[in-house]
Amino acid sequence: MAKIQRSNYLPYIQHHLDTQGNADGVILDIKCGICNERKLDISGSARDLTSSSLPPTKHLEAHRHLPRYLEHGLERTVALACGHVFGDRCIREIQSKATGDLTCPSCGYQVAYKCGHAIRPALIPVDGHELVRDKFPLTTSEGAEDPNNCLACRWKLIRSNIRYALADECIFCRQMEAAHMAVDKATHRAHRNQHINTGLRSMLEDIVFLVWAEFKTRETTSSAARALDDSDRHQAHVSLLDAMIRSEMLEETLWYRTRADKTMQLTKEQLKSHVQGVASIEDSVFELLMSSTREQRRMW
Ligand SMILES: [Zn+2]
Ligand SMILES: [Zn+2]
Ligand SMILES: [Zn+2]
Ligand SMILES: [Zn+2]
Incomplete structure (x- = not known):
């Protein structure tokens, strides 16, 4: 597995978020830190690249939309509860191999609620007029509290x-x-x-x-x-x-x-x-x- 880049940590991509006024069509100039290949996309149209608006789970057919993804060279962006962001597909792949809770590839945070049930990664699409940075959850080191129970x-x-x-x-x-x-x-x-x-x-x-x-x-x-x-x-x-x-x-x-x-x-x-x-x-x-x-x- 590729080394996780520092740039996947939310504070490091903050300035991109602050300067992207027109949310639709925003492609962060940042690659997914897991595959180190695909660019993270947070535009509303990224969601349309797949027909499913459901958050990713182990059971979704992760590769169904692969050709269209490859065609666009983009990757939907998901945030884990610790605030680290990655490409949707890479996270799904890790999830499908994980036996227990998903752990963040960057910080090792165990992505579970206090009750012990899993927290699904949050897809971050942005609609036309929303402020991009508002959509991102705080990272744990920025003072976000662990979500309570599922x-x-x-x-x-x-x-x-x-x-x-x-x-x-x-x-x-x-x-x-x-x-x-x-x-x-x-x-x-x-x-x-x-x-x-x-x-x-x-x-x-x-x-x-x-x-x-x-x-x-x-x-x-x-x-x-x-x-x-x-x-x-x-x-x-x-x-x-x-x-x-x-x-x-x-x-x-x-x-x-x-x-x-x-x-x-x-x-x-x-x-x-x-x-x-x-x-x-x-x-x-x-x-x-x-x-x-x-x-x-x-x-x-
Ligand atoms: Zn990736
Ligand atoms: Zn993390
Ligand atoms: Zn009484
Ligand atoms: Zn629960």
């Missing part, structure tokens, strides 16, 4: 948080019972009210926070304005979910039942409507999660 693992956590927040059986009473503490009606009423009035909202805030994983990019638009946007959007979604919970009449059945107090049992109808309510909240949060992922895809 989408599937995040959803598992989010769903268990939803179920915890919207349970029909009182969580506190259950905990008190487990600790052999007496559960009385007045205490139960108090913590249940507190949950519905304030605790629920803070749990929803935590849930919505989990929806947007923080991938940092070098975006040049005002980061303060962006942070404000993010926080507005965050609050809007919390309020929406809060309103949904109230309009679905989940409010009545949240943390209602206690094992110790048999008089506090949900009727069959109540239980059914509770289960439906929880499912509809889960659907909404799942949609949020999926749309946040699409946003990230666009960003990358």
Whole structure:
């Protein structure tokens, strides 16, 4: 394997990115550091050279578009989570031979989420009017944080948080019972009210926070304005979910039942409507999660 060039490290190609005003047709004057042959292309048309817009995986037919690539002498550019950039095909080739996680050929970074699942290399195409440098993720040495968990693992956590927040059986009473503490009606009423009035909202805030994983990019638009946007959007979604919970009449059945107090049992109808309510909240949060992922895809 060819020696990896320093130029594949993002900070070294930064000046090219800064001076390329017209993104379409940008070809960085930099060769892929793995094959040391093909030029890295980040133009929108690079994506069109292959019919697939999917991020590369082991299973894609990597060589299907080889002739057209060769014809153009170009290479789609992918960034690994450490911020190093390479030609798409070379990375795919390494991936197809790797037995475990992909490691960056340049810095040895193990390209995996905190949950242990693989992070797919990010294809970097640029559409006409976008600033080129914004599309590149920060490198780890520039202070980018490791992405948290993969989408599937995040959803598992989010769903268990939803179920915890919207349970029909009182969580506190259950905990008190487990600790052999007496559960009385007045205490139960108090913590249940507190949950519905304030605790629920803070749990929803935590849930919505989990929806947007923080991938940092070098975006040049005002980061303060962006942070404000993010926080507005965050609050809007919390309020929406809060309103949904109230309009679905989940409010009545949240943390209602206690094992110790048999008089506090949900009727069959109540239980059914509770289960439906929880499912509809889960659907909404799942949609949020999926749309946040699409946003990230666009960003990358
Ligand atoms: Zn290459
Ligand atoms: Zn690296
Ligand atoms: Zn995972
Ligand atoms: Zn209780």
